[in-house]
Amino acid sequence: MNINSKLPEIPTSIFAIMSGLATKENALNLSQGFPDFKSDAKLIELVNKAMINGYNQYAPMPGVFSLREAIAEKFDKLYQTTYNPDTEITITAGGTQAIFTAITATVKKDDEVIIFKPAYDCYEPTVELVGGKPISVQLNPENFKINWEEVKSLITSKTRMVIINSPHNPSGKVLSKEDMQQLENLLKNTNILLISDEVYEHIIFDHLIHESACLYPNLKERTFIIASFGKTFHNTGWKMGYCAAPAYLTAEFRKVHQFNVFCVNHPIQIALATYLKNEQHYLNLGTFYQQKRDFFLNLMKESRFEFTPSSGTYFQLLNYKNITDENDFKFAKRLTIENKIATIPISVFNEQNLDTKVLRVCFAKSEETLQKAAEILCKI
Ligand SMILES: Cc1ncc(COP(=O)(O)O)c(C=O)c1O
Numbered sequence: 001m002n003i004n005s006k007l008p009e010i011p012t013s014i015f016a017i018m019s020g021l022a023t024k025e026n027a028l029n030l031s032q033g034f035p036d037f038k039s040d041a042k043l044i045e046l047v048n049k050a051m052i053n054g055y056n057q058y059a060p061m062p063g064v065f066s067l068r069e070a071i072a073e074k075f076d077k078l079y080q081t082t083y084n085p086d087t088e089i090t091i092t093a094g095g096t097q098a099i100f101t102a103i104t105a106t107v108k109k110d111d112e113v114i115i116f117k118p119a120y121d122c123y124e125p126t127v128e129l130v131g132g133k134p135i136s137v138q139l140n141p142e143n144f145k146i147n148w149e150e151v152k153s154l155i156t157s158k159t160r161m162v163i164i165n166s167p168h169n170p171s172g173k174v175l176s177k178e179d180m181q182q183l184e185n186l187l188k189n190t191n192i193l194l195i196s197d198e199v200y201e202h203i204i205f206d207h208l209i210h211e212s213a214c215l216y217p218n219l220k221e222r223t224f225i226i227a228s229f230g231k232t233f234h235n236t237g238w239k240m241g242y243c244a245a246p247a248y249l250t251a252e253f254r255k256v257h258q259f260n261v262f263c264v265n266h267p268i269q270i271a272l273a274t275y276l277k278n279e280q281h282y283l284n285l286g287t288f289y290q291q292k293r294d295f296f297l298n299l300m301k302e303s304r305f306e307f308t309p310s311s312g313t314y315f316q317l318l319n320y321k322n323i324t325d326e327n328d329f330k331f332a333k334r335l336t337i338e339n340k341i342a343t344i345p346i347s348v349f350n351e352q353n354l355d356t357k358v359l360r361v362c363f364a365k366s367e368e369t370l371q372k373a374a375e376i377l378c379k380i
Contacts, residue, residue: 010125014348021333022342028373031332031342033169033314035364039235040281046271059266061258063091063242067273071227071242074276081214087247090257093264094239095199095228100126102195102224102243103161105256107132111160116146118170118349120197123163132160138351141358144173148182155186162187165197166211167204167312170346170360174204174311180211180219188218193249199228199241202285204312205293214244221246224253229272232282234364240268289314289363292370296363299374314364317346321357323380328355335359341376 018031062068068085075083083089092098099122107113109131115123117138124134135154139146151162164183166175187194196213204210213219225244230236243253275281293316297309305318324331328345336342343359350356363370 006129007125010128013121014344015121018332018336018342018344021336025336025340025342027336027340027342028369028376029342030361030363030365030369030373031344033231033362033364034236035234035314036369037234037364037366039233040275043233043235043271043275043281046274047267050267050270053270055267055270057266059091059263059269061263062254063089063263064266064269064273067091067269067276068242070273070276071244074279075214075244077279079212079214081220083214083244084247088244088250090243090250090253091264091269092241092243092257093261094230094236095197095226095241096122097239097261097264098224098226098241098243099123099195099197101253101256101260102226102245102249103127103132104130104260105252106193106249107160110158112156112158113160114151114154114162116164117351117354118346119163120165120169121349123195133158135159136351138354139171139173141350141354141356144168144171146175146179146182148179148186151183152186155190155192159190159192161193161195163195163197164213165199167200169200169313170315170344170349171317172310172313172315174208175211177211180213180216184216184218187222192222194219194223195226196223197226199226199231200313201227202232202282203289203314204286205290205309206311208311210312222249224249232285233272233275238265238268240265240272292363292365292367295367296361296370296374299371300377303374303378304380305377314362315360316363318343318359318361318377319357320359320380325357328357328359331357332359335380339376339380341373 015032022029068089072085103126111132112135113127114135117136127134213223228241304322310316328347332345346358347353347355
């Protein structure tokens with residue numbers, strides 16, 4: 001039989017390729033974005049307790065209410081804004097499911113969705129899957145700034161949605177207040193929706209402030225805010241997150257959510273409801289990861305790679321133009337096989353696979369791992 005693929009152009013995710021190669025080659029894996037240290041024992045104990053206490057059947061469809069309440073309190077405390085836990089917050093199986101659901105619920109055939117490249121890899125295929133048309137805007141490869149005039153010129157009567165991501169994977173760039181105001185001006189008085197992928201909300205450095213879309217009234221009213229507990233609490237394998245959006249958008253979101261997953265992991269939601277109440281569990285994250293970034297970059301000063309310190313996320317870009325003119329995919333593969341270190345070539349996230357001789361490394365690793373990685377990279 002012949003399958004007429006719905007996504008004929010989509011290859012296997014680069015994360016699966018590089019992590020698979022890292023395992024095969026027994027290489028140090030700085031490719032995929034996950035910590036190599038443990039999640040807080042207190043949180044694990046809370047999950048165990050929830051299981052022992054019998055929270056092992058389906059959770060309520062939109063999520064455990066006490067967790068939604070704790071999230072609403074966090075919005076209030078951090079951004080002085082209100083989300084109704086009953087009608088405006090939904091617990092999801094990670095950021096990815098929240099993004100998939102938000103797009104599926106609102107983008108129709110031939111709708112255009114503006115995506116900034118390099119982009120996290122799930123946005124575009126999801127838009128294509130629902131018959132929408134991704135409209136790419138390549139960020140400036142030097143500084144990853146958005147050219148708002150270019151964005152303005154791409155807005156048409158078919159534009160249904162814009163997707164932003166700050167702090168940004170893979171560049172570590174953080175959107176400024178001016179960026180958010182430009183976006184607000186562009187979208188006000190339109191029917192264009194926004195996905196604001198804020199999964200690295202708490203991983204932000206050098207006293208920068210996270211400009212959540214919820215701080216801007218003309219954005220908040222049209223935005224699905226996407227968050228990931230996996231990124232925040234060092235347990236990406238649990239796949240837990242949430243979506244906050246005005247009631248009229250949440251109603252559409254839940255229409256898809258209920259037939260996609262119906263609900264997500266119950267005992268973990270119970271545990272997170274308690275754990276999230278202590279703000280020290282997330283407010284120290286920036287300092288924690290900034291120390292790792294600085295530890296790694298200090299060692300990397302001896303290398304031939306060029307870099308600008310990441311402003312957020314746990315990713316650092318490394319430019320290798322002083323080392324070779326090989327394309328980034330080939331170079332990343334060769335590093336994995338010959339030097340036993342796996343990275344991500346960022347051309348895979350760029351418009352038309354633009355090769356800027358840049359690799360992405362993940363520094364959510366123990367100092368020991370980072371030291372080993374720097375030793376290898378400094379010899380190249
Ligand atoms: C920008 C961005 N958005 C969303 C996600 C997905 O988050 P989750 O693992 O919670 O699905 C990731 C994961 O790497 C990411 O980097």
